[in-house]
Amino acid sequence: MRAGSASSSSRACSIPRAAWTIASSPPTRIRAFAAPPVKARTEQRYDELVIVAAPKFLGALRGELGKEVEKLVVEELPKDLSWLNERQLEGYFAKGSGRAP
Secondary structure, eight states, X not given: OEEEOXXXXXXXXXXXXXXXXXXXXXXXXXXXXXXXXXXXXXXXXXXXXXXXXXXXHHHHHHHHHHHHHHTTEEEEEEOOOTTSOHHHHHHHXXXXXXXXX
C-alpha cells in the first residue's frame, strides 16, 4: 500500500508493505496494517490513497480503514504484489500496469 498526495502540496507518506496472507492475517494483524494510514489521515499527511493488496486482504482491510480514510481512496488494485521489491514496484506502475501514484 502506498499513500501520496496528487495535489501540488508536498505532503506524502509511504506505508510499509507487508507480505501477510489472508490465511495468516487474523483481525488483529489486519487492524495493525490499517493503523498507519488511519493515523496519517488524522495528521493530514495525504490527500489521496491508492491501495494495492491481494483481493481477499483488500476486502478485509476495507472494513478496518474507516469512513474518513475510505473517502480518500482514489483507486484500489486487487493484486498481490508483495513479491516485488521497491524498485520493481516503481517499474510496475511506471509501465502503466497500474495507476502511477
